[in-house]
Amino acid sequence: MAGRMPADAPTDPAMLKLKRTPSGATAHSPSGTPAVDIRGLCKWFGAFKALDGIDLTIARGERLVICGPSGSGKSTLIRTINALEGFEQGQIRVDGIWLTREPKSVEAVRRRVGMVFQQFNLFPHLTVLENCALPLRLVRGLASGEAREQALHYLSKVCIPEQADKFASQLSGGQQQRVAIARALAMEPDIMLFDEPTSALDPEMVKEVLDTMVQLATEGMTMVVVTHEMGFARQVADRVIFMDRGCIIEQGKPSEFFDNPQNERSKLFLSQILY
């Protein structure tokens, strides 16, 4: 990752501290600051421009679906939101916190953002319960009894408390992904990022994971989902974004976007993924 500061990042030291909006809005404020605010975001991998001037505001409680062809930058975009990827230009605010390379800033952002990966990334040396409880102890400082209790609570939310003492390798792909969702939720984030959560699953397991995500959506969680599951997008998303070559090409309500895409590239993409 490049060590330099984004060109137009806030340079005033006061702003580098976890600066919130003047009104002092907190993570749970009903209105005020957007959940995520991205301005002029650019990112290069060597000479390849992965993100090319992204402007995106995600409101609190919004369910956003990002789609686009492979290599379009959609995964890179959501990975910049919790600093798994750095960026060279532009600025990102999460819950009003400026995302810089400062430890305090990144720690504060990651505390508010949960993430679910395509490959689940459960910790194979820990049981399902420990996967959820260990981060609670290490990051949130919970006592081990409390951590277990909270972990079990979220495991029952994704309907697999009975698997708590198994290792990840003993679960099906769908179960593993639900554990990964429970692990992220147990940290009680304000925003959940999903990076192609169903792409590595056997077809018969896609539904159980999507059901879990739909349930989460009905509870008002702010969700940013990179997916090609059009049924899910139609049912749940407030807005669909179509990306290509690092740019946002088109966005709109799912019904508008899927039934009446405006851009040629969107039309081409949709014609390619619908068999």
Add this chain to the structure above:
Amino acid sequence: MHFADNIDYPPLLARPVVFLPGLALLFELLRWWNIGATSIGRGLSDLLSLSTRSPSTENLIVAGLATLVVGLNLAVVLRLNLRWQVYIVWLEFAALLLVFFYSFNLSFEFIERKIGFLLRQGLVMTLYISVVSITIASVLALIGAIAKLSSNGIALGIANFYTSLFRGIPLLMQIYMIYLGLPQLGYVVNAVPAGIAALSLCYGAYMTEIFRAGIESIPKGQWEASRALGLKPSSTTLRIILPQAMRVIIPPTGNQFIAMLKDSSLVSVVGVWELMYLARTQGQTEFRHIEMMVTASMIYWLFSILLEFLQARIERYYGRAHAR
């Protein structure tokens, strides 16, 4: 077998094209090595009272008999199941080793007289040096591996220099340098601490590379999941990455432990009364060198086997998440 296939290939040795020429080759080799003239061969020919014949016929008959015994033995063992095959092969080779030692005409009375001291002083000192050195080496290796993977140029430079130097110089030289060289700076070191320091530094350097490779074998996704959950770098390394890396680290580290047990014998050059030193000196008075060497060797082997068992147990522990 690892990932056994579902084809029953005939065992290599059971194929006539291998078995018969193999025996013929063995026969020729035994004849060429003049097995009839060895102590085993002579014992055998005395037993069968062949000594009256000419040495070349004697050699021929003994070689033929030995080949026959090997052939029959193989024919029987090939029909057993895997577990018994392993047991019998171990037994037979152990017996051969005993015959080899027996041919030295060892004085067991002498061994009996000396073994108490060899164990009380020599083995205890060897184990003490090994255990302390292994512990320090593991700590050095962990620090070295983390330094090698860090983005801090100073840490990286120190770690690179350290592994390069201590892997590049013979261990014997390191022992001399610490024991004889440090006093030149004004630090007089005793033999035992000097030996422990040299062994720790040398094995720490080798094990740094093992630990580094183990850590690098963990996929990026594990780091990302840990970071996304908000774990600090130290927690990510110690609680998420290292426990997984142990599965890869343990087998080569077990190797290092066994090698260290025996390399601790190099410390004898600075006069530490460990197993090897006593084995060399105790036999001198009565010209019974071989007795002490064989005894010490067997003690080393025994403890290596113990370490092998220990390694297998630890491997099982760290592999439990992968067992189905």
